[in-house]
Amino acid sequence: MDGADVAKRNTSKCCWMVLNAQVYDVTSYLDQHPGGAAILLAQGGRDATIEFSRIHSPDVLQYLPTGSLLGPIDTSTIGALAPPTNEEALRSLPTGEGLRHLSKCVVTGDFEVAAKMMLPARSWSYVSSSSNSGLSMAANLDSWSAVRFRPRVLRDVQTVSTVSSILGHRCPFPFYISPMGILGRAHANAEVELVRGFRRSGIHGVISTVSTKTTEEIASSLTEALERHDDSRDVSAAPQLHFQLYTSPDREAAIKLIHRVKAAGFRSLWVTVDTPVLGKRTIDRRQLAEEALAMGSDEQARAAGLGIVTHVRQNQVSASLAWTDLEWIKKEWGGPLVVKGIQCAEDAKLAMDYGCQGILLSNHGGRQLHSAPDALSTLLEIRAYCPEVLGNLEVFVDGGLRDGADVLKALCLGAKGVGVGRPFFYALAAYGTRGVERCIEILAEELATAMRLVGITSLDQVHPDLVNARRLANEIWRPLDSRL
Ligand code: HEM
Numbered sequence: 001m002d003g004a005d006v007a008k009r010n011t012s013k014c015c016w017m018v019l020n021a022q023v024y025d026v027t028s029y030l031d032q033h034p035g036g037a038a039i040l041l042a043q044g045g046r047d048a049t050i051e052f053s054r055i056h057s058p059d060v061l062q063y064l065p066t067g068s069l070l071g072p073i074d075t076s077t078i079g080a081l082a083p084p085t086n087e088e089a090l091r092s093l094p095t096g097e098g099l100r101h102l103s104k105c106v107v108t109g110d111f112e113v114a115a116k117m118m119l120p121a122r123s124w125s126y127v128s129s130s131s132n133s134g135l136s137m138a139a140n141l142d143s144w145s146a147v148r149f150r151p152r153v154l155r156d157v158q159t160v161s162t163v164s165s166i167l168g169h170r171c172p173f174p175f176y177i178s179p180m181g182i183l184g185r186a187h188a189n190a191e192v193e194l195v196r197g198f199r200r201s202g203i204h205g206v207i208s209t210v211s212t213k214t215t216e217e218i219a220s221s222l223t224e225a226l227e228r229h230d231d232s233r234d235v236s237a238a239p240q241l242h243f244q245l246y247t248s249p250d251r252e253a254a255i256k257l258i259h260r261v262k263a264a265g266f267r268s269l270w271v272t273v274d275t276p277v278l279g280k281r282t283i284d285r286r287q288l289a290e291e292a293l294a295m296g297s298d299e300q301a302r303a304a305g306l307g308i309v310t311h312v313r314q315n316q317v318s319a320s321l322a323w324t325d326l327e328w329i330k331k332e333w334g335g336p337l338v339v340k341g342i343q344c345a346e347d348a349k350l351a352m353d354y355g356c357q358g359i360l361l362s363n364h365g366g367r368q369l370h371s372a373p374d375a376l377s378t379l380l381e382i383r384a385y386c387p388e389v390l391g392n393l394e395v396f397v398d399g400g401l402r403d404g405a406d407v408l409k410a411l412c413l414g415a416k417g418v419g420v421g422r423p424f425f426y427a428l429a430a431y432g433t434r435g436v437e438r439c440i441e442i443l444a445e446e447l448a449t450a451m452r453l454v455g456i457t458s459l460d461q462v463h464p465d466l467v468n469a470r471r472l473a474n475e476i477w478r479p480l481d482s483r484l
């Protein structure tokens with residue numbers, strides 16, 4: 001196909017674009033595109049390959065209606081295409097201010113400041129967005145400050161070990177990197193850049209179903225990073241990847257994905273259950289509406305503001321997912337299963353009854369239900385009403401943990417491990433792999449220091465008496481009808 005011909009097709013009546021040297025007609029997909037029509041229209045008549053790869057894995061092309069692929073572009077005519085738009089160009093730093101030197105990032109909050117300075121508005125709204133008024137996210141951040149330590153002194157804390165394990169796999173710390181979708185919004189090299197940051201420390205990470213790179217590419221980039229730097233590390237502490245599953249309502253598609261994940265060597269499957277539908281992402285909606293208005297589409301803007309255009313593909317999350325589905329998921333997966341998004345003691349117990357190996361107490365970083373419980377409250381409920389869960393399952397928590405000391409608090413109250421999300425998105429966005437490494441180092445150092453200051457030297461010494469557990473227990477929610 002001829003570049004000059006493609007260049008003319010840039011309206012909502014006829015919109016073509018080049019992706020990986022192929023010409024696509026996306027006209028009939030404009031209204032269905034979960035990222036909104038405006039962003040596609042802006043790529044009309046251009047080579048959108050770079051921008052596309054910042055957001056999507058090639059897997060999403062399967063969602064285009066049949067017949068959208070028109071054929072290869074005649075490479076000698078590429079110069080006739082409209083010039084590519086490049087979101088990177090929007091990454092401008094305020095005059096006079098540069099990116100803070102990485103050595104000056106000393107708490108995880110420093111990455112947020114750095115990322116905010118340089119992320120384009122759309123990427124910033126994507127990561128910082130929370131549901132409705134933002135209450136769930138704010139409560140997550142506040143919750144951990146309610147926990148105070150009761151340190152023991154004079155205990156010889158010269159040498160400490162932060163070594164732990166996740167589902168039988170040794171890891172250097174009791175924290176891991178939470179799954180976050182569309183990391184192309186943080187960094188052009190997305191998940192590949194993220195997992196390279198796991199190499200030095202041996203940390204574990206959970207990879208999202210909606211990653212920008214393919215499952216196989218992410219797994220092999222970690223293997224390659226390890227091989228390239230064969231620094232005779234302790235192999236028992238090699239970094240490990242786990243996979244977060246959004247269960248497609250199309251069971252065949254879900255099974256196919258589970259098998260791909262298994263073949264790629266992921267260690268465990270974390271099934272997200274707090275997202276039968278997408279929560280109300282307020283900042284995102286404003287951003288999408290603004291973009292649609294800028295493209296002159298009032299109708300699209302109206303729909304975006306009401307969440308009718310969402311960022312989640314229709315066949316990505318299933319509103320009909322139920323407990324019994326865990327049975328076939330478990331069978332197809334055949335390995336350790338974690339339920340991600342448990343928010344009360346009753347469901348924690350159910351997960352145990354369904355034979356899961358782990359649960360993650362999480363409200364999705366405050367991005368789903370408005371006024372959702374923070375993970376600390378759910379952990380305290382479990383301690384009060386079904387403590388046997390803590391003995392039988394690996395219980396993980398996430399949401400608002402920003403300091404290695406927060407990690408220690410969660411462990412004292414019975415958590416096996418802690419997920420950290422946004423700080424790693426911000427670190428990746430601002431500094432790439434080196435930012436990820438630095439963020440791990442900061443959390444690790446804070447954890448080791450907190451351990452010494454409360455008087456323990458290894459994680460098998462954590463105990464509820466090291467925090468104000470009794471006072472916290474008085475404040476927990478008591479179900480009116482306790483049939484746990
Ligand atoms: C033409 C083929 C395309 C298809 C089939 C497609 C499909 C999709 C799908 C299924 C989603 C939902 C999220 C996901 O599943 O990953 C999505 C979201 C999105 N897409 Fe596309 N897309 C295409 C092209 C593009 C292009 C060229 C751009 C940008 C230049 C783009 C930008 C976005 C954005 C920004 C989102 C929302 C992600 C967010 O939450 O920030 N897409 N798209």
Ligand SMILES: Cc1cc2nc3c(=O)[nH]c(=O)nc-3n(C[C@H](O)[C@H](O)[C@H](O)COP(=O)(O)O)c2cc1C
Nearest residue numbers: 127178179180181208272364365399400420421422
């Ligand atoms: C930008 C972003 C994308 C996310 N994407 C996913 C996802 O694809 N799947 C999922 O189960 N959880 C997702 N989450 C939720 C995280 O896994 C985790 O529960 C949450 O971020 C933890 O809270 P924190 O960010 O306060 O540490 C996402 C969170 C953020 C901030």
